[in-house]
Amino acid sequence: MRQPAMPIRSPFESSIAKPGQGNVVLSLLPPNNPTLTTLTYKYPLKLVPRAPGFVPTPEPDALSDSCPSRPIHLYLLTYGGGLLPGDHIEVSIKLDPKTRMVVTTPQGSTKIFKTEPNSDSGVSVIKGHRKKMPANDHLSDMSQQSLDVRIGREAALCYLPDPSVPYKNSRYAQLQTFTVDAAAKGNQRSSLCVLDWVTQGRTSRGENWNFHFWKGRNEVWAMDDKTGKSRLLLRDSVILDDESEDLGSDSENESLEASEEAELKSHSLHTNTPPQQAGLVPLNVIQERTRPHGVVGTLILSGPVFDSLGAYFMHQFTSQPRIGSRNWSSTSSSAPEPALSTVGDVTWTAARVRAGFVLVKFGAKDFETAKHWLGGLLREEGSVAREFGEEALFCL
Amino acid sequence: MLDMLKTPEKDLQLEIAQLEARLGDLRSQLHVNYTTPLSSHLETKSPWTMSSELYKNNDSYNTFQSTALRASPLHALLLLSDSALPLGSFAYSSGLESYLAHNKPLRTSPSAAFHRFLKLSIASIASTSLPYVLAGYRHPETLETLDNDLDASTPCIVAQRASVAQGRALIGVWERAFRASFAAPGPSTDAGARVAAGAIDDFADALKSNLEVEEEYDTVPKGHFAPLWGVVCRAMGLDLQQTAYIFVLNHAKAVLSAAVRASVMGPYQAQNILASQSLQDTMMGRIKREWDTQVEEAGQVVPALDLWVGRHELLYSRIFNS
Numbered sequence: 125m126r127q128p129a130m131p132i133r134s135p136f137e138s139s140i141a142k143p144g145q146g147n148v149v150l151s152l153l154p155p156n157n158p159t160l161t162t163l164t165y166k167y168p169l170k171l172v173p174r175a176p177g178f179v180p181t182p183e184p185d186a187l188s189d190s191c192p193s194r195p196i197h198l199y200l201l202t203y204g205g206g207l208l209p210g211d212h213i214e215v216s217i218k219l220d221p222k223t224r225m226v227v228t229t230p231q232g233s234t235k236i237f238k239t240e241p242n243s244d245s246g247v248s249v250i251k252g253h254r255k256k257m258p259a260n261d262h263l264s265d266m267s268q269q270s271l272d273v274r275i276g277r278e279a280a281l282c283y284l285p286d287p288s289v290p291y292k293n294s295r296y297a298q299l300q301t302f303t304v305d306a307a308a309k310g311n312q313r314s315s316l317c318v319l320d321w322v323t324q325g326r327t328s329r330g331e332n333w334n335f336h337f338w339k340g341r342n343e344v345w346a347m348d349d350k351t352g353k354s355r356l357l358l359r360d361s362v363i364l365d366d367e368s369e370d371l372g373s374d375s376e377n378e379s380l381e382a383s384e385e386a387e388l389k390s391h392s393l394h395t396n397t398p399p400q401q402a403g404l405v406p407l408n409v410i411q412e413r414t415r416p417h418g419v420v421g422t423l424i425l426s427g428p429v430f431d432s433l434g435a436y437f438m439h440q441f442t443s444q445p446r447i448g449s450r451n452w453s454s455t456s457s458s459a460p461e462p463a464l465s466t467v468g469d470v471t472w473t474a475a476r477v478r479a480g481f482v483l484v485k486f487g488a489k490d491f492e493t494a495k496h497w498l499g500g501l502l503r504e505e506g507s508v509a510r511e512f513g514e515e516a517l518f519c520l
Numbered sequence: 521m522l523d524m525l526k527t528p529e530k531d532l533q534l535e536i537a538q539l540e541a542r543l544g545d546l547r548s549q550l551h552v553n554y555t556t557p558l559s560s561h562l563e564t565k566s567p568w569t570m571s572s573e574l575y576k577n578n579d580s581y582n583t584f585q586s587t588a589l590r591a592s593p594l595h596a597l598l599l600l601s602d603s604a605l606p607l608g609s610f611a612y613s614s615g616l617e618s619y620l621a622h623n624k625p626l627r628t629s630p631s632a633a634f635h636r637f638l639k640l641s642i643a644s645i646a647s648t649s650l651p652y653v654l655a656g657y658r659h660p661e662t663l664e665t666l667d668n669d670l671d672a673s674t675p676c677i678v679a680q681r682a683s684v685a686q687g688r689a690l691i692g693v694w695e696r697a698f699r700a701s702f703a704a705p706g707p708s709t710d711a712g713a714r715v716a717a718g719a720i721d722d723f724a725d726a727l728k729s730n731l732e733v734e735e736e737y738d739t740v741p742k743g744h745f746a747p748l749w750g751v752v753c754r755a756m757g758l759d760l761q762q763t764a765y766i767f768v769l770n771h772a773k774a775v776l777s778a779a780v781r782a783s784v785m786g787p788y789q790a791q792n793i794l795a796s797q798s799l800q801d802t803m804m805g806r807i808k809r810e811w812d813t814q815v816e817e818a819g820q821v822v823p824a825l826d827l828w829v830g831r832h833e834l835l836y837s838r839i840f841n842s
Contacts, residue, residue: 306737355668355737356668356669357737357739358672358673360673361817361820362821363819363821365821412636413640413821413822413823413824414822415824417824420824442833445834447622447831447835448621448835471622471827471831473826475675475676475678476677477674477675478671478739485676485823487824
């Protein structure tokens with residue numbers, strides 16, 4: 125089952141031509157020494173590796189005969205701490221067998237800066253933009269980020285970043301692809317823990333899902349190295365689109381005004397505004413579709429390293445109190461019904477979907493609530509800290 | 521349509537018109553207002569825009585000719601839009617039951633809450649499933665891949681169960697009922713329909729030959745509803761617009777039917793919504809929006825819906841399976 129030794133590529137090799145691209149290869153040199161054999165990146169992207177002293181303690185019923193390798197940390201940074209319109213970040217990571225990597229975003233949330241409203245009216249350079257870009261092209265206005273991780277057998281990725289915070293009028297699309305070894309079985313499978321979450325924007329500025337477009341797609345593929353065939357194991361895709369381009373240019377201002385109006389309402393009344401009758405143009409399409417949540421997210425767990433965490437989430441989910449049940453043993457005639465949609469202000473669901481994947485989806489009132497809830501669960505279960513060190517939970 | 525009336529099959533046309541009349545105003549109203557290029561295409565081919573004389577003349581209502589089944593896709597259209605089609609759709613509320621339980625304060629105005637849900641539900645089914653229906657119709661030979669990809673994209677067990685149960689029921693109906701009439705080789709069978717019929721048979725074989733157990737990454741065919749719907753509609757001779765429209769309409773009907781049984785509204789109110797212009801506009805709008813969406817680009821536009829559907833399992837009492 126031994127893999128042939130990878131030829132070590134020169135760290136000075138510069139194959140990166142396009143801005144925003146980064147390339148990382150993590151290999152395990154004998155006897156048990158994780159080494160970044162490739163680390164390249166280009167402005168505005170910055171990748172900072174770190175090898176913490178943390179060594180995971182092998183359990184008695186260890187996953188493999190050898191003790192797990194030390195996790196290498198990779199910090200994902202962009203200049204300015206966010207993405208401007210037209211920025212394309214492309215990070216490609218390859219984890220050789222038995223390696224472990226922790227990826228975090230030490231700058232805090234991924235800020236998606238706004239697309240200037242008048243960017244398509246002849247202004248060739250967007251304010252604050254890093255390069256000249258063609259006007260009249262929504263696609264090039266869009267900030268894009270793609271992450272492509274290949275996880276070898278027995279390797280593990282722990283990717284718990286801060287949420288993405290799309291500013292008002294921003295456009296953003298991200299595609300995160302994780303490829304695992306299809307031939308690996310049982311405890312040799314690749315492991316991954318991926319969190320992807322998005323917030324309503326800067327709540328301090330009253331933003332409440334006021335961006336134009338946010339799309340996040342996470343895919344897990346199983347690739348057979350021998351045949352080169354790959355098969356989709358999991359796809360999680362969320363599209364938040366205010367559909368303003370459908371309405372034409374006239375109504376765009378209208379919908380903006382309307383959404384501001386809605387904002388005022390929610391600030392002043394603090395009650396559920398009555399839902400609009402079907403047929404009327406909704407105030408803000410994204411607000412309507414995410415309500416009552418201020419942050420929505422997905423956690424994907426797979427592989428032997430995260431088996432216990434997945435089981436823990438499933439157990440926590442199935443042991444949640446039944447919705448609409450009564451406490452019959454109580455003497456009080458009507459037990460107070462909890463605010464159902466907001467038990468602890470987090471609404472969540474966990475499912476063991478297929479191929480051993482556990483998919484957790486959650487919606488919460490705000491970022492702090494979600495962070496507290498998720499961080500609490502991950503710390504209580506403890507396997508992330510045990511396998512990757514407390515620093516892996518840096519963003520939570 | 522009109523040239524067909526000159527053929528000896530006029531009787532059939534009359535009988536079909538009568539069948540159509542039984543669906544009432546609903547269907548004719550559904551397609552009054554076409555503004556999109558997509559729907560104008562539909563209008564020209566629309567089998568329910570017949571001359572009014574047909575409605576009046578129903579002398580030959582009782583002379584049914586089974587050999588003439590293939591004369592028009594209208595018959596297949598009516599079969600597939602029938603709420604009595606044994607797919608078990610009545611068992612699923614597509615998250616409505618859970619939504620109502622999660623939004624108790626809104627029960628003060630259940631009708632308004634329902635309107636919101638219906639709109640979200642249609643947007644969601646159109647963005648997540650409709651691309652698979654269209655892809656199944658356009659490329660029946662990729663059915664197995666589409667099935668795998670949709671299975672990978674379905675985020676919770678509850679939705680998966682609902683989709684697979686209805687998809688397998690559809691295969692059952694096709695095998696036991698429709699295939700005999702629609703897959704018979706004949707001059708009128710076009711190549712696409714034959715490919716589609718073959719694809720269903722191959723897929724059904726794959727479904728039966730695979731054991732239920734999944735081993736690691738070797739996933740087995742599941743039988744999800746959306747791509748199968750596209751392929752079956754292709755095999756039965758519907759055009760793509762009809763296929764997409766019935767798919768979304770059937771979904772709306774299922775949700776409305778669930779609303780009636782969950783005591784959100786009465787049956788007349790439900791029919792009123794079903795017949796309404798705003799529902800038609802919503803459906804046509806969503807279909808138009810997803811018409812060119814590739815399956816890779818399909819995704820959930822209503823994240824809250826995933827949560828409600830997933831949490832259906834947590835309801836203390838349930839009358840639906842989803």
